[in-house]
Amino acid sequence: MHQADGLVNQNTLKSAVTLHGVGLHTGAEVTMTMKPANPGYGIRFQRIxxxxxxxxxxxVDFVVDTSRGTTIEHNGARVSTVEHTMAALVGMGIDNALIELDGPEVPILDGSALQFIEAIESAGIQAQDARRVVYSIDTNIHYYDPVKNVDMLAVPATDYQITTLIDFNSPVLGTQHAALGHISEFRSEIGPCRTFWFL
Known part of the structure; x- marks a missing residue:
C-alpha cells in the first residue's frame, strides 16, 4: 500500500447542521450538530x-466495540453507533467535520444514513484548499477471522467499489448481497438502507 497523489481537494460542510433523535441502544434523547472543520482535521466527535x-x-485505532454497532472511545469518552453518520460523511465526500453530541450515542433517526445525507446536503459541501490523502494498493490484501467467520479481500481498482455478502444464519434474514459500483451511487443505493431489528 502506498500514498497516491490526491487529485481531489478535501471537503467540509459549508455551515453547521443539527439533528435531534434517540439513541438505538441507550434510548437517550440526543442533539447532534455537524460543524465545518479545517483541512486535515478529519472526522471527530465531541461529547459536549x-x-x-x-x-x-x-x-479505527479508537474502535472499542462492534458487537451491535460501532463504538469509539478515547481518554474515557465514548461515542456509540457512529456507523451511519460515518457512512454518510464518506459517501458524501466529507473529509473534515466536528460532530458535537450532548449524549453517549448518535441518534438512530430512521435507521439509515439518509437523514444524515440530507443534513449534509442542507448544510452544503465546501471544497477546501488542500488535497485529499488517498491510499492505493498494488496487490490483493486478504483478511480472515475464523472465530467470527469474517472474510475480506481488497483488490487494486481505479474506483471506489465495494461488494459485500452476509449470511446471518437465520431463516428470517437469510443471505444478503449488495454492491456499490462507484461512490457516486452511495446516496441512492446504500444511503437509504436501514438497520433491521426484531420486535
Missing part, C-alpha cells in the same frame, strides 16, 4: 455533555 467536552477522533 461531559466535563471538559472531550473529543474522540473517528479512527
Amino acid at each position: 455533555d461531559l466535563p471538559e467536552k472531550p473529543v474522540v477522533k473517528a479512527d
Whole structure:
C-alpha cells in the first residue's frame, strides 16, 4: 500500500447542521450538530455533555466495540453507533467535520444514513484548499477471522467499489448481497438502507 497523489481537494460542510433523535441502544434523547472543520482535521466527535467536552477522533485505532454497532472511545469518552453518520460523511465526500453530541450515542433517526445525507446536503459541501490523502494498493490484501467467520479481500481498482455478502444464519434474514459500483451511487443505493431489528 502506498500514498497516491490526491487529485481531489478535501471537503467540509459549508455551515453547521443539527439533528435531534434517540439513541438505538441507550434510548437517550440526543442533539447532534455537524460543524465545518479545517483541512486535515478529519472526522471527530465531541461529547459536549461531559466535563471538559472531550473529543474522540473517528479512527479505527479508537474502535472499542462492534458487537451491535460501532463504538469509539478515547481518554474515557465514548461515542456509540457512529456507523451511519460515518457512512454518510464518506459517501458524501466529507473529509473534515466536528460532530458535537450532548449524549453517549448518535441518534438512530430512521435507521439509515439518509437523514444524515440530507443534513449534509442542507448544510452544503465546501471544497477546501488542500488535497485529499488517498491510499492505493498494488496487490490483493486478504483478511480472515475464523472465530467470527469474517472474510475480506481488497483488490487494486481505479474506483471506489465495494461488494459485500452476509449470511446471518437465520431463516428470517437469510443471505444478503449488495454492491456499490462507484461512490457516486452511495446516496441512492446504500444511503437509504436501514438497520433491521426484531420486535
